[in-house]
Amino acid sequence: EADIYQTPRYLVIGTGKKITLECSQTMGHDKMYWYQQDPGMELHLIHYSYGVNSTEKGDLSSESTVSRIRTEHFPLTLESARPSHTSQYLCASSPLVGQPQHFGDGTRLSIL
Amino acid sequence: AQSVTQLDSQVPVFEEAPVELRCNYSSSVSVYLFWYVQYPNQGLQLLLKYLSGSTLVKGINGFEAEFNKSQTSFHLRKPSVHISDTAEYFCSGAALIFGKGTTLSVSS
Numbered sequence: 001e002a003d004i005y006q007t008p009r010y011l012v013i014g015t016g017k018k019i020t021l022e023c024s025q026t027m028g029h030d031k032m033y034w035y036q037q038d039p040g041m042e043l044h045l046i047h048y049s050y051g052v053n054s055t056e057k058g059d060l061s062s063e064s065t066v067s068r069i070r071t072e073h074f075p076l077t078l079e080s081a082r083p084s085h086t087s088q089y090l091c092a093s094s095p096l097v098g099q100p101q102h103f104g105d106g107t108r109l110s111i112l
Numbered sequence: 113a114q115s116v117t118q119l120d121s122q123v124p125v126f127e128e129a130p131v132e133l134r135c136n137y138s139s140s141v142s143v144y145l146f147w148y149v150q151y152p153n154q155g156l157q158l159l160l161k162y163l164s165g166s167t168l169v170k171g172i173n174g175f176e177a178e179f180n181k182s183q184t185s186f187h188l189r190k191p192s193v194h195i196s197d198t199a200e201y202f203c204s205g206a207a208l209i210f211g212k213g214t215t216l217s218v219s220s
Binding site for chain 1: 144146148153154155156157158161202206208210211212213215
């Protein structure tokens with residue numbers, strides 16, 4: 001039973017479009033994360049948030065941006081999509097730093 | 113800084129055979145370690161966690177792992193695998209760092 005939801009699950013879209021990937025969680029977790037995962041590869045942290053109005057960039061440089069206006073919502077936006085953005089994006093949350101994370105099922109993004 | 117290294121990228125085994133997926137870690141201060149499983153087209157699901165206490169940790173689906181401080185290892189084991197265990201397995205530390213993953217392929 002998923003407590004963290006990502007939409008859309010799949011998205012195929014043309015270059016130059018603005019894209020927002022949605023992530024919502026119902027567990028009241030303060031900590032939320034976005035990872036990028038290419039097929040057969042490890043997860044790379046691209047953004048994280050430790051609470052409302054708090055966002056930080058992760059280890060992997062990304063042209064995306066995030067916002068955290070509400071505890072339960074952590075959307076990721078690409079202002080102008082490029083083929084290099086083609087990847088799977090995973091959203092996660094945890095109650096505390098260092099605690100296990102709960103993951104959504106991911107958004108598989110393909111930019112033509 | 114903490115890092116985790118998964119020593120095997122692919123592990124093929126036959127059904128009902130035992131399996132070990134290896135993970136080594138480096139640590140500075142505290143050691144929190146996790147194993148996650150990822151099935152196709154899904155996110156990661158927590159298998160088990162080590163936060164403190166007993167070094168033998170039992171998880172879901174019959175998996176267990178042993179925290180070994182002297183060898184800086186946290187290997188995942190299952191005494192008898194099923195076809196349904198075929199998936200990608202990730203070792204992770206508290207610093208939001210993940211290993212590169214191990215593909216477990218179980219065949220009959």
